[in-house]
Amino acid sequence: MARASRIKVTSSLQKQLEDNINFDEINYFIKRDGEGGYGFFPEWEKEVSEEKLISIKSKGLILDTSGNKNLVHFPRKHAVRIKPIIKSLFPDKNIKVSGFFYYPKTGYMGWHTNHNTASNTLYLTYSTGVSFFRYYDGEKVITDYDDCGFTIRTFELRNKKPYFWHCVGSDCDRFSFGFRLMNGYKEENLKTPLS
Secondary structure, eight states: OOOOEEEOOOHHHHHHHHHHOOHHHHHHHHHHHOBSOOOOOTTHHHHTSHHHHHHHHHTTOOOSSOSOEEOEEOOTHHHHTTHHHHHHHOTTEEEEEEEEEEEOTTEEEEEEOOGGGOEEEEEEEEESSOEEEEEEOSSSEEEEEOOSEEEEEEEEEOSSSSOOOEEEEESSOEEEEEEEEEEOOOHHHHOOOOO
16 A cells, blocks of 8 residues: 655765755744744644544545644745755656745644645655654554654655545654655657658
C-alpha cells in the first residue's frame, strides 16, 4: 500500500542545502510578517492522533487540505533557492515548488490527503528536535520521526482510493520545503527533425 520513503542526506548534499537555505532570513520573516497564525497549542498531539484520523474517516470525509494546523507559511523564494538541488536528485522530473512551512514547538498540520494535487511529492525538512511525518498505509498508522537536521522523504499523493492520509507534528522548530516531482521531459524529445 501507500508508503513514504527516504533519500539519504550525504555530507555533500547537506553542505549544498546549508549553503542555499538562509534560516536567519526565514526566522526574521516569521517573527515580523509570518503568514498564518501560530502559537503554543498544548492539545496538538490529539489533532494528529490515530483516533483523530478514525473520527474523520468515520464521517466519510476526504480532506484535500487541512484547515486544522499550527504553522506559518514563509516566502516561496526560500524553497525556490533549493529547487536546483532537488532537480539534481531527479533530473528526469519537472520540479514544482508546492509548500514551505515553519512549525513551532506544538506545531502541526492535521490529517489530509492532497487528493486534488495528485503527484509524487518530496519534502525536505530541517528539524531541531522531535518532529515527525505520520501517514496511514492502508492497514496501520506509521510515524516516521525526522532526523535532527535534514530529512528528505518522498511519497505518492493519489486522486482516488486508497488516498494517502498524512499529517505532521512537531515539538521543536521544524522547517519544511515541499516539491512535486512531475513527469518531465528530456530536451532531446523537444527537437523536431528537419526533414
